[in-house]
Amino acid sequence: MNNKILLIEDDLDLGEQTAFYLRSSGFDITWSRSALEALSTLGRDNFSLLLVDIQMPDMDGFELVKKVLLSNPQQRFIFLTARDNKDSKIKGLKLGGEDYVTKPFDVEELSWRIHNIINRQQIRRSSDLVIGDIRLLQDQMMLTFSNKQQVNLTEREFEVWKYFALNANRVLKREDILLAVWGESDYFLGRSLDVFVSRIRKLLNYSRNVQLETVYKVGFIFRVPVS
Template structure:
């Protein structure tokens, strides 16, 4: 898949047609027809891009996006709307929108615009690694959280963060972690691993969506709330 899209569009026919075309272009698309459904999708899945209609029966697209950005400031989005006023376009761009497309629109052009946005995003993320509301800056060796906290890591902390964020929702055996991160497996390194795990759990208090769980007699799993 080229990317995961949340399409928020209250027109059923237009929404389904757009969803079908984008899926035929390789995107994974969820379609929400109102604000309430959009919130449900957003709470339970991470999306590379939101495509948002401004006028919906139960929500204003600007307000909806603002509420999402309060939780995930790096969320990418574009507006797809019949509002063609200068004021609306400026408001959409001021919110940080990647694009503002007015109806009627060419769905193939929309597909390419989305493709270009996600390609730019991928290029910008080559020095970072993100899962849910946690981002690891590999150049600065820092971990940051969407709630606003940022922590500078030691070399070993960085190695462990990178290892777990690369394998979310996967049970990782203790011996695998020691061999892959430390390069060897023995009793004393195992005790050191426990110290670093405790430290990571303390740091994860700033995340709303990630927990580091122990799998009895096996190892650990970095779990996202959406998988519960």
């Protein structure tokens, strides 16, 4: 398992404590104390996951992640922040964040969150899923459409698409989707699910025969033609 983690945190005490505990948990931790230092480090090495502080003096974490994704769209990341508000969480999840951890956090819990994310990345995906005129390439986390359009997915997007594909043509309750993909269900995760659903609907404009229908106050039906 590739367990190389880049911790990007300007608070010296928190950074030292977090790096120490995660190393003792078996992760290979590199600690960058600023956004610019992180960009330099990323130019020299690859990491399975980034832990990104949002509030840094030289560049906030959101802007840093945007820069990283320009050169590496598949990069996984978790935001670490003292901003415990809805808009900030949704902004982080819209960028494709795997998680959003509010300070002060329990380092042991953070370790398990990281462990689960990396494990999901390492699951071998040996076959494609055909969804009407869409193909989900599981080994590449990519969608291909009949018009030759190709779309790369984040880890979380891939998990949502896969859940919908494996449960096509049946009513899917919102809480069941959240538990299956995120492992828990709450208001903020429900809002993040809405973001993913909105993106799925836009991508379905490339499809001729797959639809995502809303079931009022219940959830969704992923309509796929049955051959």
